[in-house]
Amino acid sequence: MNVRNFEVSKGKGVTFALFMTFSLLAPYLFHLAGFNGTVFLPIFLGVILASQYLKSTGVMGIALLTPLANHILTGMPMRAPLPMLQLLTLEAAVLGMSAFYLRGKTSKTLLRTGIPLLLGRISSIILVFFYPGLSLDLWIKNFILGVPGMILNTALVLVVLRFFPVKE
Numbered sequence: 001m002n003v004r005n006f007e008v009s010k011g012k013g014v015t016f017a018l019f020m021t022f023s024l025l026a027p028y029l030f031h032l033a034g035f036n037g038t039v040f041l042p043i044f045l046g047v048i049l050a051s052q053y054l055k056s057t058g059v060m061g062i063a064l065l066t067p068l069a070n071h072i073l074t075g076m077p078m079r080a081p082l083p084m085l086q087l088l089t090l091e092a093a094v095l096g097m098s099a100f101y102l103r104g105k106t107s108k109t110l111l112r113t114g115i116p117l118l119l120g121r122i123s124s125i126i127l128v129f130f131y132p133g134l135s136l137d138l139w140i141k142n143f144i145l146g147v148p149g150m151i152l153n154t155a156l157v158l159v160v161l162r163f164f165p166v167k168e
Contacts, residue, residue: 012058015054016050016061019049019053020061020066023043023045023047023065024073026045027042028073036145039145039149041150043070044095044117044149045153047063047095047099048095048096048113048116049157050062051095051096052113052161052166059100060097067092082134083133083134086131087124087127091120092120094119094123096120099112109158110158114150118150121146121150122143
């Protein structure tokens, strides 16, 4: 195993499993420590990290499985009365794919992480029109509440990429 590049000689499945495990642990540990997931957005940390190291299919797998697996294991994010599971799944998918796309387009790490987090969060506004429990006011409130999480996620990914740079 070449740790500097997260390449695993026994197969990409181990790397995927590593990111999936991290995607499950980050929200659990944040909630266990008493931090609010709506503010700190730990569910996106594994997705944004995976988008810097995995191929697009792996990134999409992490993005789609992370909210669902967390819901199955912990009950969070909830499905009802507010469709947080659906919102976060869409946001994670947009975040992961936009980060993967930007990874190939720019060497600016801040752009490769900050913009996808913003795009992912904005993408869920469309669901306001499909779920009666959601409102534009509630969406805006949650978006603003998540700004510290977007900043924290970006900062943490910048630190990880500093120590484990992506080698294409």
